[in-house]
Amino acid sequence: MTQTYLTRIGGLIRDARRHKGMTQAELAELLGTSQSAVARIEQGKQNLSLDTLAKIGDALDSEFVSLGHSGPQHLRIVGGQKLSGSIEVKTSKNAAVALLCASLLNRGRTTLRNLARIEEVNRILEVLASIGVRTRWLPDSSDLEIIPPARLNLADIDVAAARRTRTVIMFLGPLLHDYSEFRLPYAGGCDLGTRTVEPHLAALRSFGLEVTATHGFYEAHSDRSVNPTRAIVLTERGDTVTENVLMAAARHQGTTVIRNASPNYMVQDLCFFLEKLGVRIEGIGTTTLTVHGRGEIDVDVEYSPSEDPIEAMSLIAAAVVTDSAITIRRVPIEFIEIELATLDGMGMKYDLTPEYTSANGKTRLVDLTTIPGPLHAPTDKIHPMPFPGLNIDNLPFFALIGAVAQGSTMIHDWVYENRAIYLTELTKVGARVQLLDPHRVIVEGPTKWRAAEVVCPPALRPGVVVLLAMLAAPGTSVLRNVYVINRGYEDLAERLNSLGATIEVFRDI
Numbered sequence: 074m075t076q077t078y079l080t081r082i083g084g085l086i087r088d089a090r091r092h093k094g095m096t097q098a099e100l101a102e103l104l105g106t107s108q109s110a111v112a113r114i115e116q117g118k119q120n121l122s123l124d125t126l127a128k129i130g131d132a133l134d135s136e137f138v139s140l141g142h143s144g145p146q147h148l149r150i151v152g153g154q155k156l157s158g159s160i161e162v163k164t165s166k167n168a169a170v171a172l173l174c175a176s177l178l179n180r181g182r183t184t185l186r187n188l189a190r191i192e193e194v195n196r197i198l199e200v201l202a203s204i205g206v207r208t209r210w211l212p213d214s215s216d217l218e219i220i221p222p223a224r225l226n227l228a229d230i231d232v233a234a235a236r237r238t239r240t241v242i243m244f245l246g247p248l249l250h251d252y253s254e255f256r257l258p259y260a261g262g263c264d265l266g267t268r269t270v271e272p273h274l275a276a277l278r279s280f281g282l283e284v285t286a287t288h289g290f291y292e293a294h295s296d297r298s299v300n301p302t303r304a305i306v307l308t309e310r311g312d313t314v315t316e317n318v319l320m321a322a323a324r325h326q327g328t329t330v331i332r333n334a335s336p337n338y339m340v341q342d343l344c345f346f347l348e349k350l351g352v353r354i355e356g357i358g359t360t361t362l363t364v365h366g367r368g369e370i371d372v373d374v375e376y377s378p379s380e381d382p383i384e385a386m387s388l389i390a391a392a393v394v395t396d397s398a399i400t401i402r403r404v405p406i407e408f409i410e411i412e413l414a415t416l417d418g419m420g421m422k423y424d425l426t427p428e429y430t431s432a433n434g435k436t437r438l439v440d441l442t443t444i445p446g447p448l449h450a451p452t453d454k455i456h457p458m459p460f461p462g463l464n465i466d467n468l469p470f471f472a473l474i475g476a477v478a479q480g481s482t483m484i485h486d487w488v489y490e491n492r493a494i495y496l497t498e499l500t501k502v503g504a505r506v507q508l509l510d511p512h513r514v515i516v517e518g519p520t521k522w523r524a525a526e527v528v529c530p531p532a533l534r535p536g537v538v539v540l541l542a543m544l545a546a547p548g549t550s551v552l553r554n555v556y557v558i559n560r561g562y563e564d565l566a567e568r569l570n571s572l573g574a575t576i577e578v579f580r581d582i
């Protein structure tokens with residue numbers, strides 16, 4: 074191995090070890106070597122055999138050091154145990170991906186504090202690296218520093234990484250000001266059925282962007298003489314489309330009005346970040362945004378995204394399904410109010426602390442303690458709505474909660490073609506879930522959970538729902554191929570273990 078390669082791997086190992094909160098001595102013990110050997114490895118001064126690399130990968134359970142194709146990750150869950158203690162909600166995937174794209178608007182240095190260290194972020198970091206953006210995790214933290222080059226090298230974009238996320242579509246808004254011709258791979262992400270990009274393309278046309286889709290790529294042509302002449306009215310109140318238009322408007326040296334904008338949590342985080350870049354925005358948290366952009370943005374800026382309401386809901390569902398009292402700290406209350414009101418209607422009890430503020434200085438947080446007790450099915454069907462409504466990504470957790478409640482719960486996912494279908498995977502662990510049509514399921518509770526081996530559905534939230542059901546199922550379950558879960562949750566298995574769960578992460582040899 075060349076020296077630079079060794080130094081790079083050493084740096085990755087050091088970062089992954091620190092991230093796990095391990096000392097060099099502790100890692101050395103797991104590897105059966107000395108602390109000084111670990112120090113040499115981290116400095117890039119030690120040749121590494123494949124065997125040692127595999128052991129380090131195992132010990133740190135990190136994709137960063139499992140080189141090449143390390144094979145899918147699986148979880149082995151010993152269920153039927155109650156959870157206890159407290160857990161902190163991490164910052165959100167959806168704000169993280171928007172902010173990573175928004176960093177492209179800034180010629181200066183962007184530091185994102187406490188970013189979720191998840192696979193979705195890793196894929197975008199790979200994409201950013203491939204086009205020449207320098208990023209690094211600051212020591213002993215989850216703070217990410219981003220420094221763009223003078224010109225992006227878009228021709229070298231990492232197509233494989235880009236295709237694994239939908240986020241790449243949000244490069245359009247930031248890029249259209251500086252690049253007149255470029256191509257981006259088609260957006261991927263969870264397999265939730267067709268997800269339209271038409272609202273993005275329609276809205277960005279106001280900024281002179283024309284996109285044709287050919288052979289797996291969006292071919293973009295941007296005419297900088299075209300600027301919005303009237304309010305941009307979104308045809309649907311989508312989160313990423315609002316973000317794309319906000320990012321285009323941020324560098325438009327004039328005023329852009331966006332109507333039918335999503336006021337959802339990740340959009341608010343993006344607005345607060347853009348304000349730090351010097352962009353003035355009126356109407357944050359409403360469906361009409363007025364953006365006063367800046368032709369050039371060159372500032373050194375720091376931003377802390379807010380906590381993830383979907384992770385908060387996932388942890389509430391973990392408590393409900395295991396009938397446990399746990400405290401969930403840093404719950405972004407304004408983005409989960411309707412979910413809590415729905416749970417109130419199902420007879421759930423919980424305590425909330427007074428509100429305090431997230432590190433972004435804006436988002437209101439509480440600590441929530443669950444109180445175990447029987448639940449009953451809601452009177453009406455549960456369906457999501459764009460914010461302020463029951464969050465679309467929180468809907469799957471209500472299938473799980475419906476499965477422990479007495480009676481039948483109707484879940485109506487009008488949004489995604491495929492997501493409700495994946496909820497029928499819960500039948501493999503004993504739930505009675507009936508698919509009425511591709512958008513509606515009826516769940517009959519309560520459930521006598523049973524352990525099973527299941528391949529993780531190819532969608533993040535349904536995957537987590539099955540994992541949480543396995544926590545409730547007495548015996549040993551296996552959930553295979555959990556990449557989609559790691560796409561959106563940081564160290565979920567380990568963090569549930571800190572509450573008393575027994576989940577082992579393993580890979581095939």
Ligand SMILES: CC(=O)N[C@H]1[C@@H](OP(=O)(O)OP(=O)(O)OC[C@H]2O[C@@H](n3ccc(=O)[nH]c3=O)[C@H](O)[C@@H]2O)O[C@H](CO)[C@@H](O)[C@@H]1O
Pocket residue numbers: 166167168170239267268269309310311312313314339459465466488489
């Ligand atoms: C990175 C990110 O932030 N992802 C979130 C974002 O994705 P994103 O903003 O990309 O969501 P999409 O644009 O795919 O919208 C989701 C679906 O909702 C439909 N739709 C949406 C709004 C509306 O007013 N009417 C309507 O019909 C769309 O046609 C689509 O079928 O929003 C989704 C819906 O909240 C969430 O599941 C995703 O986690």
Ligand SMILES: C=C(OP(=O)(O)O)C(=O)O
Pocket residue numbers: 239262263265466533534561
């Ligand atoms: C559908 C989701 O996200 P994405 O837009 O990243 O696919 C999700 O977070 O559940």
